[in-house]
Amino acid sequence: MKLKLTGALLLLALVAAACGSDGDSGAAASCAVGETDGDLSFYNWADYIDEESIPRFEEEYGIKVEYTMYESNEQMLAQVDAGAANYDLIVPSDYMVDTMIAEGLLMELDFDAIPNATNISAEFQSPPFDPDHKYHVAYQWGTTGIGISYDALEELGNVEPTWGFIFDPALSGMVSGGISMLDDAPESFSAALKYLGYSIDEVLVGGNEEAIREAGELLKATNANLLKYDSVSYSDDLMNGELAVAHGWSGSFAAAIFEADAYETHVYVIPKEGGVRWVDGMAIPASAEHPCSAHAMINFMTDAQNGAALTNYVYYASPNEAATEFILDEILEDEGIYPNAETSAQLEFIPQAGELGLLMQDLFVEAKG
Amino acid sequence: MAALDQSAAQADSRKGRLIATPAALYLLLFFMIPLGVIVTYSFATRTATGRTVLTGWNLSSYDKLFSELVLRIVWRSFWMASVTTILCLLVAYPFAYYLATRAPKVRNILLVLVMIPFWTNGLIRIFAIRFLLGSDGPASQLSENLGFGTFRILFTPAAVVIGMVYSFLTFMVLPLYVAIERMDWKLVEAARDLYAGGTVAFRKVTWPLTRSGVIAGSILVFVPSFGSYVVPEILGGAKTMLLGSYVARQFGAARNFPFGAALSVVLIAVMLIAVVINQRAEANRA
Amino acid sequence: MNESANAVELHGVVKKFGDVIAVNSIDLVIADGEFFSLLGPSGCGKTTILRMIAGFEFPTAGHLAVDGQKMGLTPPDQRPVNTVFQNYALFPHMTVLENVMFGLLMKKVPKDEARETAKKVLDQVRLGALGERKSSQLSGGQQQRVALARALVNKPKVLLLDEPLGALDLKLRQEMQSELKSLHTEVGITFVYVTHDQEEALTMSDRIGVMSEGNLLQVDTPDRIYEHPTKRFVADFIGEINMLAATVADDGTVQLGSEQIKLDGPSPEMGQSFTLAIRPESIDLTGPDQGVELGLNQISGTVTHRTYFGDAYSYDVETGGGVLSVRCDNRPDHQRFNEGDAVKVSWRPDSSSVLKD
Numbered sequence A: 001m002k003l004k005l006t007g008a009l010l011l012l013a014l015v016a017a018a019c020g021s022d023g024d025s026g027a028a029a030s031c032a033v034g035e036t037d038g039d040l041s042f043y044n045w046a047d048y049i050d051e052e053s054i055p056r057f058e059e060e061y062g063i064k065v066e067y068t069m070y071e072s073n074e075q076m077l078a079q080v081d082a083g084a085a086n087y088d089l090i091v092p093s094d095y096m097v098d099t100m101i102a103e104g105l106l107m108e109l110d111f112d113a114i115p116n117a118t119n120i121s122a123e124f125q126s127p128p129f130d131p132d133h134k135y136h137v138a139y140q141w142g143t144t145g146i147g148i149s150y151d152a153l154e155e156l157g158n159v160e161p162t163w164g165f166i167f168d169p170a171l172s173g174m175v176s177g178g179i180s181m182l183d184d185a186p187e188s189f190s191a192a193l194k195y196l197g198y199s200i201d202e203v204l205v206g207g208n209e210e211a212i213r214e215a216g217e218l219l220k221a222t223n224a225n226l227l228k229y230d231s232v233s234y235s236d237d238l239m240n241g242e243l244a245v246a247h248g249w250s251g252s253f254a255a256a257i258f259e260a261d262a263y264e265t266h267v268y269v270i271p272k273e274g275g276v277r278w279v280d281g282m283a284i285p286a287s288a289e290h291p292c293s294a295h296a297m298i299n300f301m302t303d304a305q306n307g308a309a310l311t312n313y314v315y316y317a318s319p320n321e322a323a324t325e326f327i328l329d330e331i332l333e334d335e336g337i338y339p340n341a342e343t344s345a346q347l348e349f350i351p352q353a354g355e356l357g358l359l360m361q362d363l364f365v366e367a368k369g
Numbered sequence B: 001m002a003a004l005d006q007s008a009a010q011a012d013s014r015k016g017r018l019i020a021t022p023a024a025l026y027l028l029l030f031f032m033i034p035l036g037v038i039v040t041y042s043f044a045t046r047t048a049t050g051r052t053v054l055t056g057w058n059l060s061s062y063d064k065l066f067s068e069l070v071l072r073i074v075w076r077s078f079w080m081a082s083v084t085t086i087l088c089l090l091v092a093y094p095f096a097y098y099l100a101t102r103a104p105k106v107r108n109i110l111l112v113l114v115m116i117p118f119w120t121n122g123l124i125r126i127f128a129i130r131f132l133l134g135s136d137g138p139a140s141q142l143s144e145n146l147g148f149g150t151f152r153i154l155f156t157p158a159a160v161v162i163g164m165v166y167s168f169l170t171f172m173v174l175p176l177y178v179a180i181e182r183m184d185w186k187l188v189e190a191a192r193d194l195y196a197g198g199t200v201a202f203r204k205v206t207w208p209l210t211r212s213g214v215i216a217g218s219i220l221v222f223v224p225s226f227g228s229y230v231v232p233e234i235l236g237g238a239k240t241m242l243l244g245s246y247v248a249r250q251f252g253a254a255r256n257f258p259f260g261a262a263l264s265v266v267l268i269a270v271m272l273i274a275v276v277i278n279q280r281a282e283a284n285r286a
Numbered sequence C: 001m002n003e004s005a006n007a008v009e010l011h012g013v014v015k016k017f018g019d020v021i022a023v024n025s026i027d028l029v030i031a032d033g034e035f036f037s038l039l040g041p042s043g044c045g046k047t048t049i050l051r052m053i054a055g056f057e058f059p060t061a062g063h064l065a066v067d068g069q070k071m072g073l074t075p076p077d078q079r080p081v082n083t084v085f086q087n088y089a090l091f092p093h094m095t096v097l098e099n100v101m102f103g104l105l106m107k108k109v110p111k112d113e114a115r116e117t118a119k120k121v122l123d124q125v126r127l128g129a130l131g132e133r134k135s136s137q138l139s140g141g142q143q144q145r146v147a148l149a150r151a152l153v154n155k156p157k158v159l160l161l162d163e164p165l166g167a168l169d170l171k172l173r174q175e176m177q178s179e180l181k182s183l184h185t186e187v188g189i190t191f192v193y194v195t196h197d198q199e200e201a202l203t204m205s206d207r208i209g210v211m212s213e214g215n216l217l218q219v220d221t222p223d224r225i226y227e228h229p230t231k232r233f234v235a236d237f238i239g240e241i242n243m244l245a246a247t248v249a250d251d252g253t254v255q256l257g258s259e260q261i262k263l264d265g266p267s268p269e270m271g272q273s274f275t276l277a278i279r280p281e282s283i284d285l286t287g288p289d290q291g292v293e294l295g296l297n298q299i300s301g302t303v304t305h306r307t308y309f310g311d312a313y314s315y316d317v318e319t320g321g322g323v324l325s326v327r328c329d330n331r332p333d334h335q336r337f338n339e340g341d342a343v344k345v346s347w348r349p350d351s352s353s354v355l356k357d
């Protein structure tokens, strides 16, 4: 009987925790520049920081950094939401920043403590997911497009890259190797919407369910021509020949092509219809216990040279304007990483999709058969 | 006298309870409470951004269970798990038979060999299989060298079944081994003595007497296959959506905890019912 | 069916398990309808012989025939023999009736007919009422009878029984012994019966084969086995017996210690020593001066020990030929001797046996 009671109480506590953290964002932090308030718990994507930054930060500020990694925004969200561990610094992607702001999971930043924030170029200072630039500081940005082997490109007649490589059976049928798409509903739908000539933002923010269903049908029709859905090892599989055409993220291809020294055989392209642009930003969870240390780290990573070191290591584009002069030329000249102005104009963020997000998830599963 | 008996029985059961306490606490903490949370969540509401709110209790997650999509995934999971179970049985029975009929020393060595894969992380083993089945893997290369051309099983349902058979085979081998090993071989001799040929003796004696192992092994293989997540993701290229992946997706990308919870509740209930029915049937037979 | 054939024949049969020689070059002929027992201590190879006849093992050397047919590698299901196993080996997942019907169904007897026949045989072993029980719900004696019925229902040429009564208690065992014996007479099937119980073998068998360490030492009728063992082991294994060292002198006379005795039948070669065996109850004990029948062996001695058995007295008598154990029935006319009494022991020459090892 006593045990039953304890169980009920525990259950109640869990339920209360789930209800509790509703409402608006937590209080803003107030820190001095360079102020630290204890060791930093840094929760970031795998392979997403250069090897020297953390030791240098630890030395400079005399605190320890505990660095843990996640593989998806949702995984990170679940951890932060559950309060399983108290993270001080996280790196959510654009739509996740939006979601976390809406759910009150982010702390308003004290930009006085981040003087380097001015290094961030203007276009990243008021993105749709954080228009007032209060909750995040851009970390890296990239695009979603197509990684392809020159052999496949040749089979396709060296035409201008298009999402049709994946979605047009007449084109995809010419490719003898495997084709893959990201195992990620918003990304795959965005690609389909772009191919169909829609604006991602208009469809998702405008609530155009018709367009979503149309994209769903397209994905369903495409399923049979795909070898697989994969968000993890597609760039390696492109290198080893398992795949010939892969839908994926710019930096992942850049790193794989660099590692395999495959500049002669493979290339990352943004289709003529345009693709997805994404930004990962540094943000501080509302539950952070060491917000000042986190501010110090944000400021550190936003430093021109440190920002450049990051990009020189991870091969994604830097939102840090001041860092440009320290970034390797081969990266700056790579159109796969820094698309030209014309292509850039075609790129769109994926906004928080609300109910349509759920619909996309369902239609995505449906599309897989 | 009767009173004495009773108090002795009480003392006995008190002692029994004391011994069982750690296990009970463990189960309560790590099984019953999470189960309670899952059941609770299955009636909760998902907000537009994917947050789960524990107000406005409703059955909409259960409604959704009967959508065509879910039923299709359930059906596919069911038959793939069935095929996996049957293949495991076909592979494991002769092997367990062989194992159980070896001399004890050989038998122990073979048993250790059966267990060795378990010392390796399951994920790593699945990646090894992925390598084997790839278009540039050894299997394909061998076929090419033999003049049959390359082939790819990877990222097909066949690869998923192969992976699941590989992953769960031991769960079939061990109960079968135990059942065959403890069978009285004199009974088979008795059948042979009574004019049954080898095959008939197997069908009339060995098979029915080892059926408990067959059933235990089948449950142990079917249940994890039915809810399998890792294998279809890695070997199926996420193209063959099975129930396990679907549930995981609800707690990941889709952020639909209530629906994921409802799926889990039904999954658990179905398994439980299957096990209970089987136990009833077994009890009736005995 | 081969009318004139012997039921079982073994010729030079050897069975080795690795280095272990379980059965060592055995020749044996068992006649049709005979109740033949294999008697010997544990591990002497009795079961192995049965298993070779049944077809569960094949001889390493030599060959065997059942009903005049050479068996070679014929599998068990094609041999006209049935076995009653040491622990019955009833099928636990079948009812008693299903157990008994099994062999008939395997022989493609129609189901109804098989059921009727099985019921009849079950009646015969007095289990008619228990047909629907599971075999695990029977007592030891009942299981034993089911096993018997299951084998007999097939009317085999030869029935092999491997210590069928070994698991039963004494009283039940004696009861079953006589039941088995009368069943044998009734059905007229050849029984090959394995036991390590000498009394069982003596009371039931037409002939007994005594085994030791894989060797078949002596095959004979029960009385010959008992009264005239030819091997030290056989003499020793069955009942009590006096074994005394004796020699044949160069002149052909037989010397038992300081005494001279006579043997019946051919004696061993001259100058040889041998063992003389004689049962305690074959020896008469009389007063030192009492006359004894002519032609008997007689030696004088002294009683050193007396044991009372109720129905008999046993005396140890010290003689010139060694210590002899003598058993006298406790009849009213029995003359009792005390320790220290001078006595005369006497026996008929044909009561003693000459043992060769």
Ligand SMILES: Nc1ncnc2c1ncn2[C@@H]1O[C@H](COP(=O)(O)OP(=O)(O)OP(=O)(O)O)[C@@H](O)[C@H]1O
Pocket (backbone or CB within 6 Å): C017, C020, C021, C022, C040, C041, C042, C043, C044, C045, C046, C047, C048, C049, C196
């Ligand atoms: N399958 C086997 N492998 C190895 N050795 C065996 C095997 N079967 C029997 N033996 C050996 O052969 C010898 C004879 O065995 P068997 O079973 O015939 O004895 P038994 O006379 O029936 O004894 P018991 O009265 O104890 O049943 C024994 O030494 C036994 O250990």
Ligand SMILES: [Mg+2]
Pocket (backbone or CB within 6 Å): C046, C047, C048, C086, C162
């Ligand atoms: Mg035996």
